[in-house]
Amino acid sequence: MKVTCPICPKACVLDEGVWGNCRARCNRDGHIVAPGYGHPSAIQVDPMEKKPLYHFYPGESILSIGTAGCNLHCKNCQNASLSQARADAVSTYTLLPHEVPALAHEQGCRHVAYTYAEPLVCYEYTKACCETARAAGLSNVLVTAGYIEEEPLRELLPFVDAANVDIKAFDEAFYRANCQAALAPVLRSLRMMHDKQVHVEITYLVIPTLNDDLAQIRALCTWMMRYLGPEVPLHFSRFFPQYQLRDLPVTPLETLQRARDCAQQEGLHFVYLGNVEPQEGAETRCPHCQHVLIRRHGYAVAFDPAFDAGRCTVCGTQLYGRWRSCEGICRQNK
Ligand SMILES: [Zn+2]
Numbered sequence: 262m263k264v265t266c267p268i269c270p271k272a273c274v275l276d277e278g279v280w281g282n283c284r285a286r287c288n289r290d291g292h293i294v295a296p297g298y299g300h301p302s303a304i305q306v307d308p309m310e311k312k313p314l315y316h317f318y319p320g321e322s323i324l325s326i327g328t329a330g331c332n333l334h335c336k337n338c339q340n341a342s343l344s345q346a347r348a349d350a351v352s353t354y355t356l357l358p359h360e361v362p363a364l365a366h367e368q369g370c371r372h373v374a375y376t377y378a379e380p381l382v383c384y385e386y387t388k389a390c391c392e393t394a395r396a397a398g399l400s401n402v403l404v405t406a407g408y409i410e411e412e413p414l415r416e417l418l419p420f421v422d423a424a425n426v427d428i429k430a431f432d433e434a435f436y437r438a439n440c441q442a443a444l445a446p447v448l449r450s451l452r453m454m455h456d457k458q459v460h461v462e463i464t465y466l467v468i469p470t471l472n473d474d475l476a477q478i479r480a481l482c483t484w485m486m487r488y489l490g491p492e493v494p495l496h497f498s499r500f501f502p503q504y505q506l507r508d509l510p511v512t513p514l515e516t517l518q519r520a521r522d523c524a525q526q527e528g529l530h531f532v533y534l535g536n537v538e539p540q541e542g543a544e545t546r547c548p549h550c551q552h553v554l555i556r557r558h559g560y561a562v563a564f565d566p567a568f569d570a571g572r573c574t575v576c577g578t579q580l581y582g583r584w585r586s587c588e589g590i591c592r593q594n595k
Pocket of ligand 1 (some may be wrong): 575
């Protein structure tokens with residue numbers, strides 16, 4: 262019996278025994294299942310800054326879980342051995358959702374990330390882990406391309422605290438040609454997350470000649486200002502040649518600086534540069550008085566004395582984000 266997968270906009274129609282485009286889901290006995298359930302391919306402890314999240318409990322560690330498969334097929338994928346692998350073909354651990362809180366506790370983590378490939382395609386596992394982690398007082402972070410149908414996302418979001426969402430380009434043609442996906446559902450996901458008070462940050466990998474056009478970057482920033490507001494952090498990340506895009510150069514630093522200048526001109530308060538050494542553009546300034554409140558070097562974080570649990574004590578401005586404090590802990594545990 263043919264079954265249509267309800268999770269992502271690709272809506273794969275699968276015959277018995279056939280796997281979907283994401284290689285994470287298949288038709289077994291007339292039901293769409295995710296065989297990677299309980300069998301992540303990667304488990305490790307990362308700094309929060311690696312996700313990257315800069316305004317969500319900076320400096321804290323996060324238990325990071327990765328399952329195989331992805332519903333995008335980016336020519337520049339950094340993690341193709343996991344994202345493009347079929348869920349039954351990669352070596353795996355066994356970690357059931359109810360075991361996640363104990364592991365996080367043992368590793369000294371108050372947060373769990375679903376990351377490395379695309380957590381939304383192993384949907385049932387990600388959702389079950391989010392539920393058990395939330396019940397144990399942990400926070401949940403999605404690192405995702407956001408390419409999912411409305412209904413499954415709506416059911417997942419009550420258990421999600423934060424997300425870093427990739428926008429691959431602000432251009433449908435790029436999504437089709439480079440990722441085999443579409444932009445519009447990603448923008449819808451971002452608006453849904455923001456509306457549900459999920460803490461959101463956006464990553465945009467700037468690829469020379471393909472998505473580095475300033476008009477396109479300006480259009481992205483205009484969209485963010487209109488639908489998410491000026492406070493959602495935007496990370497411009499540097500491209501390095503890899504996978505199927507080895508012929509392109511590394512993103513010039515000036516290109517990233519121009520992108521950042523453009524985003525700031527459009528009104529965004531928090532614009533960061535990623536994969537850049539030394540870490541120019543990694544500090545957090547108060548959007549009101551411009552005082553530097555957080556400095557970063559690599560994944561290390563240093564707070565200025567004027568920074569108090571998300572507040573700039575120079576001028577009293579409260580920064581967008583979730584910050585550790587007595588009050589923050591109380592709020593988090595509610
Ligand atoms: Zn200030």
